[in-house]
Amino acid sequence: MIVCVDSEECPKKVTELKSTERKLRNELVHLQNVFLERLSRTDSYNSEHRNSKAFVGFSAYMSEGFVDGHSKFLSQGKSLIFDQTETNTAGVYNTNTGIFKAPSSGMYAFTWTLCVDSRINDGGIGEFGTELVVDGKACGKLHADTEHAADDACSTGFVIKYVRGGGTVYLRNIYEHQGRILSKENQTRTTFSGWKLN
16 A cells, blocks of 8 residues: 655655566566576486486396207307396397397496206207406306206306496307207296396
8 A cells, every 4th residue: 555645756656666566576587487497407306316226127038949049050259149038127138139238327237147958969068158248348257068968057157347328238159169058947047137236
């Protein structure tokens, strides 16, 4: 409410009040914009933080119908392909290429178990060697060998390694093999798994 003493004073007070009102409205709009910008940055940070803490991992194996043909033609330096997955968050492991692609940088754990079949003889019975390759560099090896028929063998490797976002990890055969890889539903599986630690 405006109280004026004379008729000249009232228009001046009304003009001053309107000017003050405009300034306050502009200040309010500015504060709203600042608040919304900060809220947006906080939401973006929280979203990224949540995504960086989300579980990343895969667990793959060679199916019984796939393993014989795959291991028969697996030459030195070729990638091992695990055609089935139990877990594969966001498709980080490719069952066609055998390659895991890290969605973000961090420390990752990888484990693989290689079993060899002692019942198939093609120049020798079950003997394979593999290595884990991270961004083109070998960083873990294992060897599985059975010396006697009907005496299957398995070996397991485990590596913890920093992988950059977009980096690739896979297993490859490290020498000419004998026999076949073993992976049977009623007996044992040849597997490859990995997950982000942080």
